[in-house]
Amino acid sequence: MMYGFxxxxxxxxxxxxxxxxxxxxxxxxxxGKRRLSLFNLRPRHTATIFTIGSGILITLLTFTTLFFMxxxxxxALFGLDNLKxxxxxxxxxxxxxxxxxxxxxxxxxxxxxxxxxxxxxxYELELLRNxxxxxxxIQKSKEVIFNANQPIFIDLIEGGxxxxxxxxxxxxxxxxxDQDVKKYKVKDIEVSKQxxxxxxxxxxxxxGNIVLRIISSKNxxxxxxxxxxxxxxxxxxxxxxxxxxxxxxxSGKLSQAAIEQKLKNLISSARMDASNKGVLPxxxxxxxxxxxxxxxxVATKIKAANSLANVIVMADSDIYSIGPLKISFKVEx
Numbered sequence: 001m002m003y004g005f006x007x008x009x010x011x012x013x014x015x016x017x018x019x020x021x022x023x024x025x026x027x028x029x030x031x032g033k034r035r036l037s038l039f040n041l042r043p044r045h046t047a048t049i050f051t052i053g054s055g056i057l058i059t060l061l062t063f064t065t066l067f068f069m070x071x072x073x074x075x076a077l078f079g080l081d082n083l084k085x086x087x088x089x090x091x092x093x094x095x096x097x098x099x100x101x102x103x104x105x106x107x108x109x110x111x112x113x114x115x116x117x118x119x120x121x122x123y124e125l126e127l128l129r130n131x132x133x134x135x136x137x138i139q140k141s142k143e144v145i146f147n148a149n150q151p152i153f154i155d156l157i158e159g160g161x162x163x164x165x166x167x168x169x170x171x172x173x174x175x176x177x178d179q180d181v182k183k184y185k186v187k188d189i190e191v192s193k194q195x196x197x198x199x200x201x202x203x204x205x206x207x208g209n210i211v212l213r214i215i216s217s218k219n220x221x222x223x224x225x226x227x228x229x230x231x232x233x234x235x236x237x238x239x240x241x242x243x244x245x246x247x248x249x250x251s252g253k254l255s256q257a258a259i260e261q262k263l264k265n266l267i268s269s270a271r272m273d274a275s276n277k278g279v280l281p282x283x284x285x286x287x288x289x290x291x292x293x294x295x296x297x298v299a300t301k302i303k304a305a306n307s308l309a310n311v312i313v314m315a316d317s318d319i320y321s322i323g324p325l326k327i328s329f330k331v332e333x
Contacts, residue, residue, distance in 0.1 A: 145184045146216040146226060151283045153177055153214040156235055156322055160207035167200050170212070177214065181226055190227040199230035209235040211280060211322050235322050238277050239315035245270045245327065247312040252305045259299040263311065267295075267327070270313045274325045281323070288325030298329045305333045 146152065153173060157166070178189045203210055213231040220226050239245060246269055250262045271287045281287050302309045310332040317326050 144219050144221055145181075145186055146220040148216060148218045150216045151213050151281065151285070152181075152216055152226075152228060153212070154280060154283055154322065155212060156209045157203060157212045158208075159203050159205075159210040159234075161204060163200055163204040166203040170196070170200065170203070173212070173214070177228075185222045186220060187223065187225045190225045192227075192229065195229050199232050202232045206232075206234065209320075211235050213280065233321060235320045236278060237318060237320055238274065238279050239319040241315055241317050243315045245273060245313045245315060247310060250302055250309055250311050252302045252307050252309060254303075256299055256303050259302050260295055263295050263299055263329070266311060266313060270327060271325060274319070278321050279319060279323050279325050280321055287323055288327065290327060294329065298331060301331055307333065309333050 155173075157169060159166075174189055174191065181189070199212070203212075211231075211233050214228050215231060217227040217229050246266060248262070248266050250259055252259075254262070267290055274287055275281070279287055298311070302311070312330040312332070313327050314330055315326070316328040319325060
């Protein structure tokens with residue numbers, strides 16, 4: 001089926017070629033026997049012309065037959081240059097497409113590598129996050145023993161002595177503190193050398209009583225080291241005995257409980273005033289205490305007067321920076 005058309009064309013060409021050759025031969029012999037002349041040529045030459053003409057005619061008929069019977073022949077005869085140009089253009093487009101495809105493949109490979117790097121970084125970050133979360137959970141589960149900026153030690157040290165003497169005394173204090181905090185399951189005391197040297201320099205260069213405070217630098221939980229910092233300052237006189245710290249007016253017409261609350265508020269204000277002027281809290285964070293019996297007695301006196309009373313908070317003794325804040329009440333009716 002595939003070669004039927006080709007066989008038909010070949011058979012037609014054979015038949016046509018044979019027929020034309022036969023006719024050309026007969027005409028040539030006819031002119032040769034009768035010694036006829038064409039265009040005044042010699043008979044032999046006339047026969048040759050017919051023979052050549054029959055050959056040319058065979059070729060023309062062959063191409064004509066192929067031209068009308070086969071589209072491929074028409075393309076081969078008249079469209080070959082265009083076909084070559086089209087093939088060349090298609091090859092160029094194919095090469096361009098291959099180049100773009102290779103470029104896209106390279107970009108895809110680069111993206112794959114970047115994706116692998118990102119996935120690796122993501123894995124590492126997730127691992128770090130999980131570790132941090134575990135560490136945070138562990139820290140949260142531990143009890144905070146010392147809070148940041150919490151005083152651990154406060155006392156007076158004589159200043160103005162030899163630096164080595166001051167250094168030895170401070171080291172002794174640190175050694176005692178280190179032993180004391182061990183009962184809280186704290187590992188070791190950590191001291192900044194720069195902070196330590198600065199404190200020793202101040203102590204050795206300043207005459208008089210110096211308030212030395214050793215303070216926790218951060219929140220510390222069970223099993224951790226305790227980093228500390230130093231605070232050194234002169235032990236200044238803040239209030240002399242009998243100095244008025246604060247005063248207020250309280251009505252005796254109030255209830256006993258309301259008068260007591262007014263007195264407590266006055267004590268809080270006095271503590272704030274003392275703190276602002278430089279009185280330091282002790283290691284428990286307190287400036288000083290007032291017994292409830294003192295508050296009750298003053299409140300009872302005001303209530304009994306049943307009138308307005310001037311209540312004055314006074315320094316019960318000389319009060320220095322190191323404290324404590326000792327106060328007493330004076331009631332003027």
